[in-house]
Amino acid sequence: MSIHDALTSASRFAAVRWRAARLEGREEEKRLWPLVNEYRAFIGETGQVYLFEKYLEAGAPALRPQVSTVLEARRDAASRRVMVLLVRAFDEAAEIEQKQSASVLMHLLNFIADTGQIDALEDYVNNRVEYAPLAIAHFTTRDEAETWLRSLAEPPSPTRILVGDEYYRVWSSREDNARGMYRDYVIEPYIEELAARGISPTAPSFKTRAEAGDWLKNHPAAPFEFVSVAGEHFLAVHHKRLKRHSLHPVASALTEWEAKKRAAEREPVPEDTD
Numbered sequence: 001m002s003i004h005d006a007l008t009s010a011s012r013f014a015a016v017r018w019r020a021a022r023l024e025g026r027e028e029e030k031r032l033w034p035l036v037n038e039y040r041a042f043i044g045e046t047g048q049v050y051l052f053e054k055y056l057e058a059g060a061p062a063l064r065p066q067v068s069t070v071l072e073a074r075r076d077a078a079s080r081r082v083m084v085l086l087v088r089a090f091d092e093a094a095e096i097e098q099k100q101s102a103s104v105l106m107h108l109l110n111f112i113a114d115t116g117q118i119d120a121l122e123d124y125v126n127n128r129v130e131y132a133p134l135a136i137a138h139f140t141t142r143d144e145a146e147t148w149l150r151s152l153a154e155p156p157s158p159t160r161i162l163v164g165d166e167y168y169r170v171w172s173s174r175e176d177n178a179r180g181m182y183r184d185y186v187i188e189p190y191i192e193e194l195a196a197r198g199i200s201p202t203a204p205s206f207k208t209r210a211e212a213g214d215w216l217k218n219h220p221a222a223p224f225e226f227v228s229v230a231g232e233h234f235l236a237v238h239h240k241r242l243k244r245h246s247l248h249p250v251a252s253a254l255t256e257w258e259a260k261k262r263a264a265e266r267e268p269v270p271e272d273t274d
Helices: 003-023 027-045 049-059 078-092 096-114 118-127 142-151 188-197 209-218 250-266
Strands: 159-163 166-172 179-183 224-229 232-239 244-249
Touching (some): 003 027, 027 096, 027 159, 142 179, 188 224, 188 250, 209 232, 209 244
Antiparallel strands (some): 159 166, 166 179
């Protein structure tokens, strides 16, 4: 079973346990099981799926892993409570497939702890709604990004990067060493929604992008703010992880997004082969 299939099965297992907790009124479990999906999302968004697979391979893990000492020391953290929940789910599971799914999730949490990412995980979970879509790196040009991608023995996958002020999705396949990147229209829906609410006529105004960038260094967007540059509106997006802002022209972004949606509507619907 591939690591992607294992994580998908583990997510289904967590969803089943969450539904049972909800139906049976187990409030603590009902709050904790959704965090399991957030932890998997953290690994995916930061491009660490294959790193996690290597962690599993290197440790030759037992089906029922020991809890990381890092988690043992964080008894008040949500991640520690989730691990207690996973251990109990493993012990209660009647079928080997269920135990395997619980084991994958336990190892996933141990991986995050053992690689020193618990604080980053907690920050991701607690602020995911407020933060901009996560990008793990920035490059000035696409050539720079592609050079970086080719230079890595095992690129992060899948994840997002910034090229200039645009999001790109980076992917790789460990099985055949294929890799690539493509434009990712992840910020455009945000621009559409925020612009629909209205752009304040008192939005900060600048003559040049450089002036806007200098101002944003001392007045970071939280995480979005409209600014005007040479009479054109831009959405400033604060990337806390990268310690920088990207500037997205509102008018052209909305035009591109509308074209993207129309193209998606024209795509043929796959025929049902059943």
